[in-house]
Amino acid sequence: MPSLVSPIFSSIPNPSKVTRRDHSSFNFTVSMVHMPKRSVDLFDLHHELVPYAEAWSWQNAVVEEKKLLNKEGKDLTDTLIILQHNPVYTLGAGSKEEYLNFDVQNTSFEVHRTERGGEVTYHGPGQLVMYPILNLRYYEMDAHWYLRKLEEVVIRALSSTFSIEASRVEGLTGVWVGNQKLAAMGIKVSKWIAYHGLALNVTTDMKPFEQIVPCGIRDRQVGSIKALLQENFSSQVNRQEHNHDNDYSELIDATHKSLIEKFCEVFQVDIRNKHIQSGVSQGKTVDLTC
Structure with a gap:
């Protein structure tokens, strides 16, 4: 089971007033002119x-808070967390341990079985992880629809x-370039909170x-973005031969910026930047429209 919430993550974002429902299925260009955009509080820890x-x-703390707010008709904002993880293996609720090529009792990395769907995956430095916590009642109450939307963002x-040029693979979840999987996805939906x-x-x-x-x-x-760019556009990625770390940091930044932009575009939402300082989520926000 996960540990108790760290003090740095102890504050739950306050909701803001805006409602929206997207009835589109796989049409990502449906006009939203007459629908107010839903706001998403962004906690950006991508470095x-x-x-x-x-x-x-x-x-889990945010999800439980949203369930309570939803019962009171006050669940008015969603949440997006972007970060990187320390090296860790995570397994879905029904994941098979036969997919582990090591002894769980003798490994240098943490291993967690979670409530999400999907099999085992690895998280670590250089991988951007996006945790949207969305009330699907305001979008589409369909987990498959939601997964296709996440794929579309990437x-x-x-x-x-x-x-x-990435794509989907029929029958599989995630985003692919040829035979390489660049993005893995696993979600849990509880009372329509994803x-x-x-x-x-x-x-x-x-x-x-x-x-x-x-x-x-x-x-x-x-696969990874870095490896693909090195293979196809090596002169662009390694333009500063003695400063690779800086290049790769810029690659993380560029990817992070694009993911946020496309998340706003695909889900038709507005982002509100939230900042965590001194262990407390700050009350003041900067409203941004994507």
């Missing part, structure tokens, strides 16, 4: 390495920022994936 148990507890971000989310490999070390069967898929590979 931080956050222990998985703390982020997991944080999500597909658009890769195309617009890096000219990487949480957990997606993980996109940007500059991720691929070696830890060798210790598992990622997402239970044996005949496909795992």
